[in-house]
Amino acid sequence: MAVLVLLVPVSLGLGLLGLAAFLWTLRTRQYDDPEGDAARILSDRWDDRPAPPDPVRDTPPAPDEEKRR
Amino acid sequence: MTPIPTAEGAGSPACPACSPVAPLARRTAARRPADAAPGEDIFLSVPDAHCAACIATLEEGLSRLPAVRTARVNLSLRRVRIRHDGSLTPEALIPVIARLGYRAHPLDAETLSQTGTDPVGRDLLMRLGVAFFAMMNVMLLSVAVWSGASDATRDLFHLISGAIAIPTVAFSGQPFFRSALAGLRRGRIGMDVPISLALVLASGISLYESLNGGRHAYFDAAVMLTFFLLGGRYLDHRTRAAARSAAQELAALEVPRALRLTPAGQETVPVRDLVPGDRIRILPGARIPADGIVEDGESEIDRSLRTGESLPARATPGSVLGAGETNLTGPLTLRVTAAGRDSSLSRIAALVALAEEARGRHASLADRAARAYSPLVHLLAFGAFLVWLQKSGGDLRLAANIAAATLIITCPCALGLAVPAVVTAASGHLFRRGLLVKSATALERLAEVDTVVLDKTGTLTLGTPEPLDLSCHAAEDLQVALALAQGSAHPLAQALARAISRLGHRPAPVTGLTERPGHGIEGRWQGLPVRLGRADWVGAGPAAGTATCLRIGDRPPVTFAFADALRPGAAGLVTALQARGLSLHLVSGDAAPAVADLAARLGIGDWIAGASPEDKAAFVRALGQRGRRVLMLGDGLNDTAALAAAHVSISPASGLDAARAASDVVLTGQDLSPVEDALRIAGQAVRRMRQNFALSALYNILAVPFALAGLATPLLAAVAMSVSSLTVTLNALRLR
Structure with a gap:
């Protein structure tokens, strides 16, 4: 039963990892448009290069946005 | 960059379902x-x-x-x-x-940004995530206990479970505790009181048991309860948020500004700042913001949204205009006679508020279930506590354990999911069919409908006139008419221009086009004066119904007659509703011949013409008083009071903002046929809700005797809870 000393923290740690991942998805607003995200994956628009950062999604808007344009 | 081919539309720039400009x-x-x-x-x-x-x-x-x-x-x-x-x-x-x-x-960005991020929904989702994490881990530990861990191992596992469960319940259970407290303060015992009581009692007793080496700890049940109930709460919040944001979108659509004339010039002011005596300018195409009298200018006025008249009316100095009408051709200067709270618009809004208050009293299925359920559960648990206290000769620990077990087992996991799961599934189906459900109880009310009241202009018809049979006119007339009509923003002229171009004609070379607001448009063609416009201005006899006249030089005038086009799906809807055995009434503010014609075309036997907004509302209310459950379909300001007075109401998105705000369901497309789907899905949804209540009652009936007899184990509680929640959710998803 000594193995419990190892296994219980490991299982809790894995659970916490999942919780942290969930909180991250929440923080980065990945639940704002589930339907749109499901559809976007089908588009080949950004297959060759990454999409520019989206100021609407990545709040707050960067102040140097003017220059990048 | 080609759009990827989809099942709906390969290669086309937009999907075929995306209809052109409406x-x-x-x-x-x-x-x-x-x-x-x-x-x-x-x-x-x-x-x-x-x-x-x-x-x-x-x-x-x-x-x-x-x-x-x-x-x-x-x-x-x-x-x-x-x-x-x-x-x-x-x-x-x-x-x-x-x-x-x-x-x-x-x-309106301002109104939207308040709800755009939806902090409440994210907060609930976070609590749900925490509860899910805790449930999974506590469940893992519990499996060991259920499969026979004993003594020190069991106590250790209980204590670890407790260390996870108690903070989770304290954090994730807050929405329940808060609403239970708020309810108790107002002297009401809702569903949240037994929930909170079960959570607190289960956690407390389990902690006591674990510390004293007891056999049963209900940490898993407490966390699972939190998770399932939060899940239901979150679904419920999502539907409500969707409804609220729909209502806000509608409010945001109204652009409440007016152009006020001052000695210094013009200024743009909010409509609520207008006072009687102000002079305002109304540009062609603009909505009239307040009641008033025309001081200057000539134009034609579209009253269809306010009164249901399909024929544009003439406006000259001295004409009385009402808020909500649309100016068509020429700029007008209006002296405001009533604005804000006194305007005809606000009087209708007051009627709406009154009717909505009456409808707010509709008790939903969930409310009724909760009202029956809460006292019963408390009595059961308290009874069990007293009986066991007496039977065991004052064993407080045993009695409290059994009372807690009873509360946990009867706790309304399935009850909390029964309605939200069905409403979410049904709203999703309806949204995909182009129906936006704004009110949480709309589905339940929709399922009870036995009478349908329909508006004509803008609801069964598109509210846009279409010229009748152009092929009987000479090509030359058509070409001149096209040239003239293209120069005007008047809806009749535009419809005429569209229809003639569709026949393949090119405009004749007409020069010197000038629009005479309120009359028509004129120009010169091959040295002859040509005019297109009102019959009296052109010099033709008065026409029956909607018409516009063309005169080339001294030739006899040519009349183009118009009829309001039927909305797609209108005929099918009427047939389908009649096949369902619903009684149909057509109530319109338009003139009798137009209404009679449409009623005959669609096969509606019962029609009323020339009805004022008050008449419509009174008609609907009278039906309601006779015990009829009325579904009102309407789009105009004149329908608004009736929409609010009806048991449930649907309005097309092309309707006036006020009408959409007053109705429970908004039709986002042009087609009317989804209304039938709405009735069918609502019927199904209510059946599913009842089944769900029956299912959760059945589980309770099966499990409560065990709990009362003191035979309940944490395993039994966990199984009963998850199986009932799962069946209820799956049953909701069966909706088609």
């Missing part, structure tokens, strides 16, 4: 520009966007404008957010989107 686009486009502060994001609602190709078309099409920095479509909300350099207005973007093949409506 009258609504015309009406909204006609509004005065809303002020957009430099760089402020523009929100537009695009109800037709529905697939990957739509996203690409809209985003790329908008990004091509030099002023647009980014455009992002939110497909879940059918909304596009545009970041720009400050030079764009929503009104300027609507034609751009129309060229891409979509309808768009401007939304």
